[in-house]
Amino acid sequence: MTEQPLAAAESEPHGVYAAALTPVDDDLAPDCARLVRHCRWLLDNGCNGLAVLGTTGEANSFSVDERLQILDALGEAGFTGAELIPGTGCCALPDSVRLTRRAIEIGAAGVLMLPPFYIKNVSDDGLFASYAEIIERVGDDRLRVYLYHFPQMSATPLSHGLIERLLKAYPLTVAGIKDSSGDLDNMTAMARNFPALRVFSGTERFLAPMLKAGGVGCISAGANVLSTPTGRLYDQWRGETDEAEIDRMQEEVTRLRLMLEGFPMIAAMKAMVARHTGDDAWANVRPPLVKLAPGVVSNLLKTVDQAGLVLP
């Protein structure tokens, strides 16, 4: 078992973060009351924190005003500090600045920041300038940026050279990274190359391997429905050194996560929460996503039941 210098800092983000789903009402408006209940349920059932308004939260499908409204609702509900890492990275510089400022105001421990993602094949100079402009314009010592590397979605990868430059320029502000590439080698290399960077795996499938490699946890879509087994795995790793048991628990988390692969993840997890809460509106998604067809929902729920996944 490797040392845990980063995860040992209890006030800093660590452990299992749910990339929380964002419920929308029948008019497709964000539903803050349902979101607050969902977030509380996640923290009560295995999650250490909430990465709201990320990819799974359909963040970019909401306007900046809607995202500010969501942040305010979470702040008013009392979520704060290490519990909260909202996504604030947009294509437009002023949007990222506004959202990041608000995240700090409500007390979030950090922000998860996508690079601007419309223009493709941009240079590291351009990405550095993007992050630097946001950090300078926000101009707040409390800011902690978690970079968001998700090349399959942003089509804008964050290179190790870029990370190195950002860490050198903003050693206190650039606090960590979420790697959703699915490339375990890249995640472990980042943890090795940048000891000061808090590396979160973008999937619970690599939670144990990343913890062993010096990572601090995972920020994952799946945690919306797998918070209990994933939280238990993290607790096991923190409390014990029984490698075999940790590996067994990771296998179980991985098995459940892979079960969901055949379904559109966001719509599928919303359908699962809809059944669990008895609240049909939970199944709503914003375009360009679509609700699962009834036949697919039946198939999904049967698959979930057969796999023995019971929501808490």
Place this chain on the structure above:
Amino acid sequence: MTEQPLAAAESEPHGVYAAALTPVDDDLAPDCARLVRHCRWLLDNGCNGLAVLGTTGEANSFSVDERLQILDALGEAGFTGAELIPGTGCCALPDSVRLTRRAIEIGAAGVLMLPPFYIKNVSDDGLFASYAEIIERVGDDRLRVYLYHFPQMSATPLSHGLIERLLKAYPLTVAGIKDSSGDLDNMTAMARNFPALRVFSGTERFLAPMLKAGGVGCISAGANVLSTPTGRLYDQWRGETDEAEIDRMQEEVTRLRLMLEGFPMIAAMKAMVARHTGDDAWANVRPPLVKLAPGVVSNLLKTVDQAGLVLP
């Protein structure tokens, strides 16, 4: 020479549209005064219209409020009707609705609408729902949507099946498409398959071939600096049936356009306008783009001069 049923409708958008550059000041704020001057210069020198706030206009690097401010400035400057096709397609439904409404209010003949482009591998059902929701929420008979197919940038292609569904559902509203794929076969197939659709090539390189194939013009980045030869080519096609002369003029436009390929297009064209206007601020770009390094500017301007490209 094929017939020109669509282009003959003079009040409808046709011909050479510049995907106009958006100047920003030294603080990176949009500079509406410079933009208005640039737009007037384009219309005075070969362009039939302005496709402002597209990819070349770095639209997605500006907040919705900044884009509304730009639209208002263009409206106040008197640009209207077929002169104007602003880009209004965003990732977030409410943003696209707000921008589209404003474009109609200032009298724009149509809007150029990207699909939501963050979430990848979305279904045609999801894309249909995206466009349909915007059209329904805008709810204005004056709305004319030009779909924007640019898979290299949006990573969200618009299939012929999707176009067919949209045309069937909104035959008066879905007016045309800009195809920036660079795939001439796809453009000609669209013009053939959808006679009611006004097809614009996304590059001046295919202006003549597309006019011959039933297209109505081009909406191109290059027109920011190639408005004169491109406009002359279009005029030649409208006035004459001398195929050889049209082909020769197309070859000249293509030669000039290819000359620019080795440079980052947006920054390079801004550098060219900076020299032409004697206004250094024109060279500014918003991150994630970067200004050309001085050595690259020298190389660019030498290349431009050697090619015999003189801005009007």
